[in-house]
Structures are given as structure tokens and as C-alpha cells.
Amino acid sequence: MVEVAKFVEYLSLERGLSLNTVSAYKRDILQFFSFLEKNKRSLSSVDLKFLSNYLITLKENDFSSSTILRKTASIKTFFKFLINEGIISLNPASFLKPSRKKTKLPSFLNYDEIKTLIETPDTTNLLGLRDRALLELLYGTGIRVSEVINIKLEAINLDVGYIKVLGKRDKERIIPLGRVAVEYIKMYLEKRKSFFLKGKEENNFLFLFLNWRGIPLTRQAIWKIIKKYGLISGIRKKLFPHILRHSFATHLLRNKADLRVIQELLGHSDIVTTQIYTHLEHNTLKEFHKKYHPRG
Template sequence: MLPSEMADYLRVIRVERGLSANTITAYRQDLTTFSKFLDKQKRDLGSVDHLLVLRFLNQLRTAGRANTSIARMVTTLRKCFAYLKKEGVVAHDPMQTIKPPKKAQHLPAVLTINEVDDLLAVPDVEKPLGIRNKAMLELMYATGLRVSELVHLKLTDLHLDLAMLQTIGKGDKERIIPVGEVAIDWLKTYLRDSRPKLLKGQQSEAVFLNDHGRPISRQGVWLLIKNLVKAAGIQKDVSPHTLRHSFATHILENGADLRIVQELLGHSDISTTQIYTHISKKRLTEVYDQFHPRA
């Protein structure tokens, strides 16, 4: 159980900052882990000092937590204790001298255009689920939608006659995204020929349904893509987010402006988008090394 003061903090940031449910869940998990540590140490929030926090972080490191996970924990505790001090729950903020571990530079996996073609060719479009899978993959690659945005997509969000769709991203920010002709054609085929069969007489506003006629889940999309990647013979660790990375990388490589990519992906900070320029440079180096006679 979380201390009531930490539970209050989560309620405040959900209402005032409009953070997504996934972000709130991550914060809750971090604070719950820290709260359990305090219980074992027989300490309350008011007695927490920087030495106790360091002992906690070292315990996480010893348990094999990655630097990224520990860095997120530091961020969570820093924001929470700043709130607790402001509210007078604690007299001193123990996080002021705590620095997060440096993050290792990690470039996400990206599919080549040939690998994308191989993946898109896997679904059996003679079957209703195959048509759905084809439409989903085409839409994800055409728009760079997050999987959470995909599964929450509603029929009223589609404006196919205008070649557009609208979605609500992180921080409840709405954005309008253009959709390419191929993805539109497969979406129309799915909506006309496949979705009514999956509905089985039920009612749903969700665009993409599972074989029980209910909205497909994040886990369902994740498992589906894992199976399709395996069937395509792709030897990479691919997740739904990989199609988003591939979308961004490929349009950058074909000359898109970084600010446009930022807008399409719904990034609030362009520094987040700049990871894709690093990917492009890495791929450029790989091509050079492969084909230049004196590389």
C-alpha cells in the first residue's frame, strides 16, 4: 500500500498535468517499490534522507535493474519529494543531491524497407483476420501511430476521404496525421469486408477488433506482430514501436524535415525526435562500409 501522501501526489499529477494512464501506472509502480523498501527499513517519509535513497538505489542496482530503470526511479522520486516538501509533508527534500545514472546511448531497432515489405506481405488477406492484420500494419507504418493510439482509434477518428486521421497522444494532445493511399485502401477493405464479420452483431466504436468482436488490446497487437515478424523470417527484436521507429527513419532518409517528423510523431520536444537522425547516420555509415571499395 502506498502512503496516503504519495497516493495524493498521483491524483494531483493525473488531474493537473494530464499524464497518460501508462505514465501514472509507471509512477505508481516506482513509488510502490520505494514504499516497500521503507517498510522493510521501518522508516517513514519524514525520516528519509539522501543516504537512505542512495542505499535504495544501490539495492536496485544490485538486483540487476538497468540504468534506464534506475534513472526513471530517480525522476519519479525527485518529482514526488518536491511535491511532498511543497505540501509540508517533509521538511527536507532528500533528492536534491541525488543524480540519476547516465543513460547509455541506445538506438532503437529499425526495419529496412525490404523487411517492412516482407512483414506486410505475411497476412493472409483471404481471411477476415488477415485483412485486419494487413490494414493494421499498413496504418502503423504509414502514420507512426503508437500502439496505445492504434488500439484506442475510433471510427469517428477516421477521415479517409480527406486522407487524414485524428488521435489523442501523450499528455492528451490531439494531432492530425495524413494517411497514404495504400493504407487507406486496406482500411476501407477492412471496414467493408472484415470488420462486420468480426463484430458478430455486436456494437463497437473501436476501429480494430479481435476475433471476439471486442477492441484489440495492446498485448494482442504485441503478440500479433511478434508472430508476423517470425513468419516473415526477420531476425530482429521487433515490437509494435519498431514500426513507428521505421516510419520516422524512412521518411527522414527520404528528405523530410525534422520538425515535420516531430509533428507527425507527436513529440513535445524535438530532442526526442533527434534520435532518428542518429539512426540515419548509423545506417549511412553501414552502407558506406558495405559498398565503398576502400572502406
């Protein structure tokens, strides 16, 4: 398959794509070539109908909408490359349009569920106090878990009530801390002073959240913490760290917060990303109307 080899070379050398991205393109095109061979078709005989049938076959084989979208993009890029190289004269993929990916609305917890979850940890011991502070911080600021695990003590000002986080693409933002979050972070930090013995790695103590061995928490550890308290509290929804971020944004929006402010707090570079929460709110209103209105 000379065409595939040339295409891979083009992606790597001319477009400078990462190894993972190039590998994904290559897999998609090789899968398409398998479909060609199975149907005994040559590359030059491919038309729009054949490509559309290929996408239908992918759907029938239970490929997700997002995967089909990616494979479509790979095919379109491949055929454009073939045109530019003079390998084919007509581009059958130029009008290829897969079914649009359905927007998946984010899951969130209502206020009672949030209150139950956050108040579940036993704050009479250090780890329970740490977990309460962690949950208060996640819900109170809406920051990402990847941001939480990298928070250092120098980034927190508990007297003024704010925290500095480094988000995607190393973009720094300052987020206000609520009174309750400040209270529990203070109690946690005070108690952890007397818990850890000397001789531990001093650099670790620069981080806010540590495990019982004095090592910074990982993403997996935070996921387990949230899942643990979800089970204890009896919340039936599927819990994951990002659900606190979704809940933070949804509850702000319900309390009439400005969308631009929510965008800034979440660290979204594009407000379109933040607007998903307006769709979520509209969806909730529709359900409410359907349930309670006599002609809903």
C-alpha cells in the first residue's frame, strides 16, 4: 500500500503531527483499505455512495458516533492528499457527511446530593478531614482534578480567600475560595502538621493534598475517594471527579451567575464549551414542565 506509506510520511514530515495522531490516521485508513479489498474495489473506483456505505457499515458494527466522525475526517484528509499528489483526479470524499455526533449533556448532582456527599467524611481523623477539604474545594471552585493534584501551598491564600491554579496550556487563573472551603482546608493543614513524622520527602509537603504516607494524591486516588463516599452516602448516580465540576457550573447558572464569569472560573478558552450548561438547564426545565404542567 504505497499510498498509505506516502500519506503517513506526509502527516509526519509535512504536517508535523504527533506519533499518536499519525498512528490513529494510519489505523483508520488501513481499516478502510480492508473494506476496499473485501468488496473487491480499487482506490480509483471509489465514489461517494461507496464511502457512505462504509460509514453505514461502521455504524452497524456498533462504532460510536465520535469514532465514526474521526474515521470520516481521516478518510477526507486521505483523499485530499491523493488529489494533491495527483494520484486520483476526483475527490469522492469532498461531500462526505457523517451523522452529527449527539451532544452529551454533563451529569451533575443536585444540591441535596452534593450536601450529602460532602458531609459524609468523618472529620474526627486526618484523612476524613482531608477528604472533606478536598470535596469542599472541588465543588466550591469547580477546578479540574488535574489542577487539584498540582496545587501547592504557596498557591493558596486562606486569609484573603483565593487559590491560583495552572490549567490547560499552562494558563493561570485565580479562583475565590468560599468560607466553608477555607475553614476545612485550615483545619486539615493544622492537623496534618502533627501527623507526619520527620524524614519524609520534604518536597511532597509543598503540595496541598497528601495520602497517609505523605505523598501527593493522584487522579486515581481522588476518583476512589469520591466513589467511596458516594457508596457510603447512598447516592445512586455514577460518580466521578468531574461531576463536582459540572455541579459547580450548573448550580452557579441556576443562581443566575453570568455565563462569562462561569467561563472564567472554569478556565474555558471558548465560551461555547461553557454554553453546554445552558443546554443542560433547558433540558431540566423541559423535564420539569413535562412532569408538572397539565399539558406537558
